[in-house]
Amino acid sequence: MAPLAFMTEALEVRDLTKLFFRQTPRGWGGFLVLDHVSFKVRPGEFVAVLGPSGCGKTTLARILVGIESLDQGEVLIDGHAPGPPGQDRCLVFQNYGLFPWRTVAQNVELGLELRGVPVNQRREAARKYIDLVGLTGFEKYFPHQISGGMQQRAGLARALSTQPRLLLMDEPFGAVDAQMRTALQDQLLRVCEVTGATVLFVTHSIEEAIYLSDRIVIFSARPGRVVEEVTVKLPKPRYASDVRSDVLFGEMRKRVTQILAERTDYYRAGDPTSDSAVLHTD
Ligand SMILES: Nc1ncnc2c1ncn2[C@@H]1O[C@H](COP(=O)(O)OP(=O)(O)OP(=O)(O)O)[C@@H](O)[C@H]1O
Ligand SMILES: [Mg+2]
Numbered sequence: 032m033a034p035l036a037f038m039t040e041a042l043e044v045r046d047l048t049k050l051f052f053r054q055t056p057r058g059w060g061g062f063l064v065l066d067h068v069s070f071k072v073r074p075g076e077f078v079a080v081l082g083p084s085g086c087g088k089t090t091l092a093r094i095l096v097g098i099e100s101l102d103q104g105e106v107l108i109d110g111h112a113p114g115p116p117g118q119d120r121c122l123v124f125q126n127y128g129l130f131p132w133r134t135v136a137q138n139v140e141l142g143l144e145l146r147g148v149p150v151n152q153r154r155e156a157a158r159k160y161i162d163l164v165g166l167t168g169f170e171k172y173f174p175h176q177i178s179g180g181m182q183q184r185a186g187l188a189r190a191l192s193t194q195p196r197l198l199l200m201d202e203p204f205g206a207v208d209a210q211m212r213t214a215l216q217d218q219l220l221r222v223c224e225v226t227g228a229t230v231l232f233v234t235h236s237i238e239e240a241i242y243l244s245d246r247i248v249i250f251s252a253r254p255g256r257v258v259e260e261v262t263v264k265l266p267k268p269r270y271a272s273d274v275r276s277d278v279l280f281g282e283m284r285k286r287v288t289q290i291l292a293e294r295t296d297y298y299r300a301g302d303p304t305s306d307s308a309v310l311h312t313d
Contacts, residue, residue: 039110041229042072042095042197047104049090064090066254067104072197077223077230079240081287082250083297088233091255092201095231096122108197121195123186123203129174135185136161136170142193153192160188163222180211184218191226201233216243217270224268237291241283242269249287252296259290 049065064087072078080088093099095106097116106112108119121142129138136157143153161167164184174182183203190198204212220243223230234240240247247261263283265274274280291297 038073040071040107041074041076041109042231043105043107043110044071044091044095045069045105045107047091047094047106048102049087049094049099050102063254065094065101066256068250068255068257069104070248070257070260072229072231074229075227076246077232077244079244079247080231080233080250081235081237081240081247081291082255083252083291083295084235086250086253086295087255088235088250089201092122092199092231092233095197096120096199098122119195120197120199121190121193122199122201123183123190124201128186129182129189131174134171134173135166135177135181138174138185139189139192142189146193156192157188160192161185163191163225164188164218178211180207180215183207183215187219187222191222191228194226196229198228198230199233200230202235203232204239205234212239219243220268220270237284237287238275241265241280241287242275247287249290249295251294258294261287261290 047065047068048063050061050063052059053062054060068087068091070078080091082088090099094101095113097113097120113119130141133141136154139157139161140153143156148156157170158167161170164187166181166184166188169177169181174185177185183206187203204215207215216239219230222228232240232243241263242265244263247263248257249259249261250256251258261283265277265279265283266272
């Protein structure tokens with residue numbers, strides 16, 4: 032077997048820096064959101080990005096999927112500069128992103144439809160992924176006729192149906208209740224096991240990050256910088272045992288909580304006009 036060091040990374044973020052321009056009391060200023068962010072994700076790995084609100088997690092996900100520009104640095108997917116949005120990576124949003132006038136099946140088929148996949152083939156793929164996320168029987172329902180958790184699963188099925196090499200998820204379970212969140216987490220882990228997907232999962236939940244991931248990349252408050260990477264060595268599959276009660280789980284939670292409290296300025300929401308945030312052009 033080839034040594035891991037020679038394996039091509041599924042995702043490599045190198046020195047990524049992002050500024051937004053904003054008007055402030057002192058005139059227009061560059062508002063630093065991501066500051067020299069670097070990390071890697073190996074093929075098949077599940078990596079969580081954890082950080083305070085406003086530290087640039089969504090911005091990072093949008094840059095990686097190609098719907099937001101970067102100002103400095105580089106993103107490599109499978110060792111290459113990424114192509115146009117959607118070809119090799121897919122973003123699952125917190126608000127599901129389903130079209131209300133399309134049924135579950137039509138929503139799931141959308142990604143393939145946009146790529147010109149013939150109708151029979153995309154029906155077949157939709158059936159397969161709807162089944163994988165446990166929505167068989169709801170194909171003809173419209174989004175408003177199903178629950179938030181089911182809508183989220185439909186969003187996941189749509190993302191998976193295009194078989195992206197990299198699945199980006201931005202707080203996908205933030206809008207559902209605690210029970211449903213646990214069920215969706217388990218379903219996601221099962222789906223990843225079957226598909227071998229590489230996942231970058233944005234969350235601000237410490238427990239979610241520990242439960243789901245192989246590694247957690249911890250960001251500071253804005254401007255987002257990587258302060259630490261923590262490897263999660265809990266046994267897999269995590270849903271097969273009561274991993275959350277494991278002593279190791281408790282230790283991880285303590286360690287990650289401590290890093291967030293001591294090294295990320297977690298509770299400093301961030302004054303958008305503070306001098307550390309704004310690089311004035313005047
Ligand atoms: N298009 C934009 N123009 C200007 N500023 C923006 C834009 N998008 C995001 N920002 C700013 O960038 C910062 C980071 O936002 P982002 O949404 O990436 O944070 P986040 O880490 O996802 O936060 P949360 O955990 O609350 O979702 C915020 O201060 C936000 O106001
Ligand atoms: Mg966000």
